[in-house]
Every structure is written in C-alpha cells, then in structure tokens.
Amino acid sequence: MIASLLIANRGEIACRIIRTARSLGIRTIAVHSDADATALHVRLADEAVPIGPSPARESYLVGDRILAAARDTAAEAIHPGYGFLSENADFAAAVIAAGLIWVGPHPDSIRAMGLKDAAKARMIAAGVPVTPGYLGEDQSADRLAAEADAIGYPVLIKAVAGGGGKGMRRVDDATDFADALGSCRREAASSFGDDRVLIEKYILSPRHIEVQVFGDTHGNIVHLFERDCSLQRRHQKVIEEAPAPGMDPITRAAVCDAAVKAARAVDYVGAGTIEFIADTSAGLSADRIWFMEMNTRLQVEHPVTEAITGQDLVEWQLRVASGEPLPMTQDDLAIDGHAIEARLYAEDPAKGFLPSIGRLDVFDLGTSVRIDTGVEQGAEVSPFYDPMIAKLIAHAATREEARETLADALDEAVIWPVRTNAGFLVEALDHADFIAGTVDTGLIAREGEGLMPPVLPSDEALADAAASLAGEGGFRLNAAPRWQGWFRLDDQPIEIDFADGAAESVEDDHILIAEGGQVWELARWRVDGAAAGGAADGAILAPMPGRIIAVDVVEGQGVAPGQKLVTLEAMKMEHALVAPFAGTVAALSASTGGQVTEGALLVRIDRSAD
Structure with missing residues (x-):
C-alpha cells in the first residue's frame, strides 16, 4: 500500500481523499494557495505545503509547484482529485517521470479519451454505439454546415477538446449555424486552446446516463452500474442519482457492457466514467443510448455509486495504484437501494445564480444524510474557485424514500449570510417530473421561474x-x-x-x-415612534429612509414625554417620532418636505433638570 500521498486539489474532494487515506494508514500531504491557507483540507492533512497565489492558474494548475511539493515532503504518490490537473496527460506523465505513483489512468488513456472526435472514432472501432454525427478532419465552415444539413436539425456543435458545457451550442435551423459555429469556436479557443469542433445529432428528449468503470494493472475491468445525471443547468449537473430511474435489466446490461468495452479499448486503469446520451422520446431503450465521452478521473457524483454498492471508490483507487487487483469481481457487485446527490453551491438563484462569497457565519447541514464538504462554520467562501461548497447524499431502500430524505435535509439547511442554491434544489426534488423519474436535460431550462424558491418566507x-x-x-x-x-x-x-x-x-x-x-x-x-426616537441621549434618528411631512416643534421649545416632534412618511405610511422624556428641543435639523436617510439626526432633546 502507498505510504504517503499528496492530494493535488482542494475543497471537498481533498477532504474526501484525506479521510479514506487516513483510514488506510497513509500519511497525507495537502497543497494550498494563499486563499486556502486555513482551509479545512489543510487542517485535516498530516502536512501542508503552500504552492502560490490565490488564482488557480498560479497555484493548483501549476504542475511544477505540485511536483516540488511532492519532492519536498517525500510523497510517494499524487492523487489529483477531479478538476484542475486530473485529466492533464502531460502532468500525469511528469508525475510518473519523477518516480512518483500517479493515482489515475495511464497518460495514454487520458490522451485517447481527451479529444472527443478521436475518442468517438476509437469507440466505433470497439463496437460501442456512438451518437450520429460528423467527426471529420475537414473543419471548413462549408463542410461543417453541409454535415449539419445531412444529419438533420437540431444539431449540437461541440468543441473537440471541450468539457463542462463550454464550446457547445445547440442549433435549430440552418440559418443560425454560421453564427453558432463562430461563437463555439471562439469559446473553445479561449477555454482549451483548440477551436476544432464536431457535429452531433441533438436529441430532443435526452437523458444523461453514465456508467462507473474501474480497471486494474492485472487486466481486470468491471462496472459499478449506472447513474442518471439528467438534471442539469447550462450543461452542469445539479442532482445525480443511482441507479437510473426506469432502467430495466436488459437495457442496464447493454449500456454497462458497452461501458466496459469502452474502457478495454484504451486499456483503462483506475476510476473512470463512460457517459452516454439516451433518446427517451419513446422510453429508455438499449437501441437509443449512445456513447458521448469518457471522463478519465473520479467524478463529483461518485458517492451515489458508493452508496448503492457499499464500496469506497477512493480506497479502490489507492489499492489499484498500489498494484493490487480490484477488490471485487463483477459477480460480487450488486445494487442496494437508491441514492440521490445534490450539489450545494454558494450562489444566489434570485440573482441569476451569481456566486455568493463571504464568511459562513452559520453553516448547518444537519446529520440526516451523508455530507461531503470542504468548508465549515466560520470559513470564507472565496471568489477564486468553483462555488460548490458541499454535496448532500441520501441513500434509502427506495427512490422515493431517498428523494424525501434529501429534500428534508435541504429544507432544514441553515447557511448564512452566504447565499446557496438549497431552496432551488428543494424545488427541483419536489418537481412532478423528478418525482416521476422522467427528467430530461432540458427540464431546468424549460421550467425557468417555476423552479425558483420563494422570495419571502411564509x-x-x-x-x-x-x-x-x-x-x-x-x-x-x-x-x-x-x-x-x-x-x-x-x-x-x-x-x-x-x-x-x-x-x-x-x-x-x-x-x-x-x-x-x-x-x-x-x-x-x-x-414605534417612542422607540425610534427614544434614544437615552435624546438623539431622535430617522428609523428608515423617507420624507418629512410635518415638523411640530421649534428649537428652544419645551416638550413633554410622548409629545409628537416630527412625522416621517416611508413605505407609504406615516410614522410619528415622539419625545422620549421631558426636555427642551436643543437642535432641529428636520424640515417639512425634506428627504432623509436612515439614521439621520432629526431632533435632539436635552433632558429637563430633575
């Protein structure tokens, strides 16, 4: 078994890896940017090394700094988590060249699946069903437009090197193709340094089905069944579950066997995910499920697979990287119950899902479900990284029990003052289509405001x-x-x-x-007026922004307790400010018709001598 492990990541996945590594007796080393100097994953690890400024491009994405940290701490292996450098074949090769263990697939496998067109060509050769489309080398605008016409609209333009929904455009009509192509290419060039694209048939009732696969260095490859990740917003997964609703044994066998074929085609080692798109316009069927791409790493949604199989996939990764065979054979694996995961983001649905940053003065997610997080109460949510702050995972005997348990946990979540999408997730889990298990990837876009949580409490x-x-x-x-x-x-x-x-x-x-x-x-x-104007020092302040509509006193005038001084109009109502005690009007700054701000001094009363 690996003796020491550097985790080249942050947040909840770094914490997740540290927990499993510690249970196996492995010494853990965290790396951190300036923004993460006091982060949870830094404090959980046995050792921590700073690797640069807060922006990821100057820290977590700088492979040389991570390798230097590994050398300085005598780390034996590097686990990349997901995101950042996890699917960077050159970094994986550099780790191996440095004499370290790479907890992931071989660089050649990453390269083979890294470009969508090459990956699809390989899948076709391996007998894996692939979405109808164009994967050719001719990238001229005329050729691409002609291929789109031949495929039939709607089509999907996808960046060859894309991921995360970037460099992707749906086109419904030939007249829109040129503009969409140009936009897609510009985004792809900016995001990936590669503006090549492929064209696919756009599926009108699509579901996103993916299969967890695992390989070892002894030639064994198994699947750990499927997940459904169809509930998405702008191509980003929101809620995932396992197994897929409505999946019959024949269809499951077909799609899982295809996933194993795909993994074998690239001699895959470690954890990977084969992603499929299913046309469910006539129900879920094996002859309408096609390969989309492979993610050559652990997935964010891996906990739902762990829940239904009873396995720790990070432990599997570490054992395989240590040279051990897979812990179980295909016949040993079975599905137990149903699991659903929700991604909790620090973002404000009421403001277009803009990220929300700041200190988590209150962070309480309860104890009723599994919580994977990289933050705790008192932590700062920074603007430098992905806004996902936690994952909540419910596992139960039935899908409905899991759904209700997860919805209840989110309903009771208390996070303040940072805003989150918890209310949005509750609305999504309670949507009729989700309850029925008939969600497709377009649900959130179609429903729009219908999934927004209430603006005000009941x-x-x-x-x-x-x-x-x-x-x-x-x-x-x-x-x-x-x-x-x-x-x-x-x-x-x-x-x-x-x-x-x-x-x-x-x-x-x-x-x-x-x-x-x-x-x-x-x-x-x-x-009321007495409390608003009743400061012990006699300072009568405006309780809110408004307009002065009456002034009932003058400077030097004597007043009795409760005597009306000024009337303020605000929120379409009149509010009388009164004297807190007997005294004399020492100062008067309010004037009829004047606009005042909250907290403005209107009158000062000097207390009468006893």
Whole structure:
C-alpha cells in the first residue's frame, strides 16, 4: 500500500481523499494557495505545503509547484482529485517521470479519451454505439454546415477538446449555424486552446446516463452500474442519482457492457466514467443510448455509486495504484437501494445564480444524510474557485424514500449570510417530473421561474420569527394595529403589528428564518415612534429612509414625554417620532418636505433638570 500521498486539489474532494487515506494508514500531504491557507483540507492533512497565489492558474494548475511539493515532503504518490490537473496527460506523465505513483489512468488513456472526435472514432472501432454525427478532419465552415444539413436539425456543435458545457451550442435551423459555429469556436479557443469542433445529432428528449468503470494493472475491468445525471443547468449537473430511474435489466446490461468495452479499448486503469446520451422520446431503450465521452478521473457524483454498492471508490483507487487487483469481481457487485446527490453551491438563484462569497457565519447541514464538504462554520467562501461548497447524499431502500430524505435535509439547511442554491434544489426534488423519474436535460431550462424558491418566507415562518423577537403572544398578522413595529427582512423594511405592550418585551436584535432551504434574517430595525426616537441621549434618528411631512416643534421649545416632534412618511405610511422624556428641543435639523436617510439626526432633546 502507498505510504504517503499528496492530494493535488482542494475543497471537498481533498477532504474526501484525506479521510479514506487516513483510514488506510497513509500519511497525507495537502497543497494550498494563499486563499486556502486555513482551509479545512489543510487542517485535516498530516502536512501542508503552500504552492502560490490565490488564482488557480498560479497555484493548483501549476504542475511544477505540485511536483516540488511532492519532492519536498517525500510523497510517494499524487492523487489529483477531479478538476484542475486530473485529466492533464502531460502532468500525469511528469508525475510518473519523477518516480512518483500517479493515482489515475495511464497518460495514454487520458490522451485517447481527451479529444472527443478521436475518442468517438476509437469507440466505433470497439463496437460501442456512438451518437450520429460528423467527426471529420475537414473543419471548413462549408463542410461543417453541409454535415449539419445531412444529419438533420437540431444539431449540437461541440468543441473537440471541450468539457463542462463550454464550446457547445445547440442549433435549430440552418440559418443560425454560421453564427453558432463562430461563437463555439471562439469559446473553445479561449477555454482549451483548440477551436476544432464536431457535429452531433441533438436529441430532443435526452437523458444523461453514465456508467462507473474501474480497471486494474492485472487486466481486470468491471462496472459499478449506472447513474442518471439528467438534471442539469447550462450543461452542469445539479442532482445525480443511482441507479437510473426506469432502467430495466436488459437495457442496464447493454449500456454497462458497452461501458466496459469502452474502457478495454484504451486499456483503462483506475476510476473512470463512460457517459452516454439516451433518446427517451419513446422510453429508455438499449437501441437509443449512445456513447458521448469518457471522463478519465473520479467524478463529483461518485458517492451515489458508493452508496448503492457499499464500496469506497477512493480506497479502490489507492489499492489499484498500489498494484493490487480490484477488490471485487463483477459477480460480487450488486445494487442496494437508491441514492440521490445534490450539489450545494454558494450562489444566489434570485440573482441569476451569481456566486455568493463571504464568511459562513452559520453553516448547518444537519446529520440526516451523508455530507461531503470542504468548508465549515466560520470559513470564507472565496471568489477564486468553483462555488460548490458541499454535496448532500441520501441513500434509502427506495427512490422515493431517498428523494424525501434529501429534500428534508435541504429544507432544514441553515447557511448564512452566504447565499446557496438549497431552496432551488428543494424545488427541483419536489418537481412532478423528478418525482416521476422522467427528467430530461432540458427540464431546468424549460421550467425557468417555476423552479425558483420563494422570495419571502411564509406568513407562518415570519410570524414565528417575529414573535421570538418581540416576545410570546404579541404578534399578529392581518389585524388592526394597536402597536406597530418596524423590522428589516434581509435588506428590506417590513412592518409588523403587535398587541399592546409587546414593545417592552423586545430583546434580541435579529433572528434567522430557515424554510425550504432558504434563509432570511429578520432584524429589529426600530419600533414605534417612542422607540425610534427614544434614544437615552435624546438623539431622535430617522428609523428608515423617507420624507418629512410635518415638523411640530421649534428649537428652544419645551416638550413633554410622548409629545409628537416630527412625522416621517416611508413605505407609504406615516410614522410619528415622539419625545422620549421631558426636555427642551436643543437642535432641529428636520424640515417639512425634506428627504432623509436612515439614521439621520432629526431632533435632539436635552433632558429637563430633575
């Protein structure tokens, strides 16, 4: 067994690898950028080495720095995780040339599957069914347009060296082909340094089916059954599950056998995934499932395969890299129950899924499901890396039990103030098509706003939170006000009505409302006129932005406790600010018709001498 392992990655996959390596008695070495100096994977490892500035291109993607770290720490092997350098054949070759063990496939296998056109040609030769399309060397615009016409629209233009949805365009009509081709080529050149493309028939009701394969150095190759990764947003997987819904034994045998053929065609060693596209317009059938590509690494969604097979795939990787045969034969492997994984991203669905960064003041995902994460409460989510902060994996005897368990776990997640897609994931899991197991890759694009989580908490959740802030029994919605209180729900003011006397029980400044995977902060902003103007030092401040519609005092005037001083109009309502105690108007800066900002000094009262 390998004695020491350097993990050339970060985040949840680095933590995941460290846990398994430690269980096998392997010394672990982490690498980290400046941004990750105090990250969880750094603290979990036995040793850690800085490798450069925060941007990945200056640290995690610099192979020479990782090799230097391995030499300096006497590491015996390097595990690349996924992403970064995991499918870089030149880096894999450099690791091997340095006398280190590469925990992954041979560089030749990576190269063979790295270019989509060459990989498909190899698959055709191996007897693996391939999506109808054009893989030719002639890359002229005229030839590509002619091939698209011959295939029949819609077609998909894909970068030969692509991945992650980049360099990919759907084209529905010949008149749009030239523009789409140009856009695809520019993106491919920018992302991969290679603007070559291939053309595929676009499947109108596609499902993304993939098969986990594993090979060793003794010539053994097995599959660990299939996964369904059809729920995608902009070609990025969102929710994955195993086994695939609706997969009958005959179709499963066909697709899994094809995956093993594909792996054998490149003498594959280690963990890999053969990805297929299925035309489900007439149901899931073996004669309508075609090879798309191979990922020559461990996949983000590998935990669902681990759950249904009871195997640790990272342990398999380390044993195979150590020269051991596969831990199990094909006949030993079986499916147990159903597993579903959701990718939790630090992003805000309400703002177009823009990444959300900052400190995780609250990070509570509960204990009801498996959690793979690279962060913890108090950690910083930086702008430099992929926004995925955790994966939640539910395993149960049935698909519906797994779905409900995962939805409940996401529903109860509390993360603040960083925004996440947890509410969006809850909506997706509760969608009728997902419940029925009939999701195709276009669901999210079709549904759009229909999958967006609520913008506001329910009245019931808001009531409970406000009651907690204002004291038991004082809160009521949709009733005639006897006492009014202003709060801030995130950054928006909200007025809540209370019964008489509730003001005196207000103690806490804020409370978090967690519902359906969403989190809001309800904060005590200012309460009625007495509280808003009732500072102990006599400073009467504007409780919110608004317009002064009345000034009832002048400088030097004596006032009694509760006497009206200024009336402010805000949120289409009038708010009277009153004197907190007996005294004299020492300063007056409010004027009728003037606009004021929150916190602006309006009146100062000097307390009368006792």
